[in-house]
Amino acid sequence: MYIFLLPLLVVVLLSMPVINYIRKSNGKKAKNALIANLCTFFGVLIFCTIFPVGQFVSAETAGVTPAETAVDLNAGLGYIGAALAVGLGSIGCGIAVASAASSAIGAVSEEPKTFSKALIFVALGEGVALYGFLIAFMIIGNL
Numbered sequence: 001m002y003i004f005l006l007p008l009l010v011v012v013l014l015s016m017p018v019i020n021y022i023r024k025s026n027g028k029k030a031k032n033a034l035i036a037n038l039c040t041f042f043g044v045l046i047f048c049t050i051f052p053v054g055q056f057v058s059a060e061t062a063g064v065t066p067a068e069t070a071v072d073l074n075a076g077l078g079y080i081g082a083a084l085a086v087g088l089g090s091i092g093c094g095i096a097v098a099s100a101a102s103s104a105i106g107a108v109s110e111e112p113k114t115f116s117k118a119l120i121f122v123a124l125g126e127g128v129a130l131y132g133f134l135i136a137f138m139i140i141g142n143l
Contacts (some may be wrong), residue, residue, distance in 0.1 A: 010044055078143045082136035089132020096125030 104118030 010047070075143050078139050082139040085132045085135040085139065086129075087132075089129045089135075092132075093126055093129035096128060097122060100125045 100118075100121045104122050107114045107118050
């Protein structure tokens with residue numbers, strides 16, 4: 001019974017931001033959808049941490065030693081850490097470039113001599129995503 005209910009609950013929780021985005025029609029649509037998405041993401045993360053869905057077969061019956069199970073858990077957490085490094089770095093990069101690029105375009109349109117300075121500020125924002133990508137490679141390399 002739990003094999004069907006737990007994944008169904010996870011799918012429902014992950015689809016809530018989409019339903020919230022479609023339902024709302026006022027100016028706060030994007031903000032509310034982002035808040036709902038973050039809440040459901042962390043809710044599913046906590047839910048899957050408390051109730052591990054993949055642990056229906058015990059380690060003793062599958063012929064797996066507890067040490068191998070711990071290694072698998074550490075590898076899984078490493079992959080989650082690498083994914084968070086890339087994902088959050090990319091979100092930070094998007095926020096930084098969104099504000100810096102529009103300001104840089106405005107500054108260059110008023111005075112073309114500021115192109116090199118504006119380009120540096122846009123490139124600094126893009127560096128955040130590269131740092132997250134490098135950290136993810138370092139994490140995966142140590143697994």
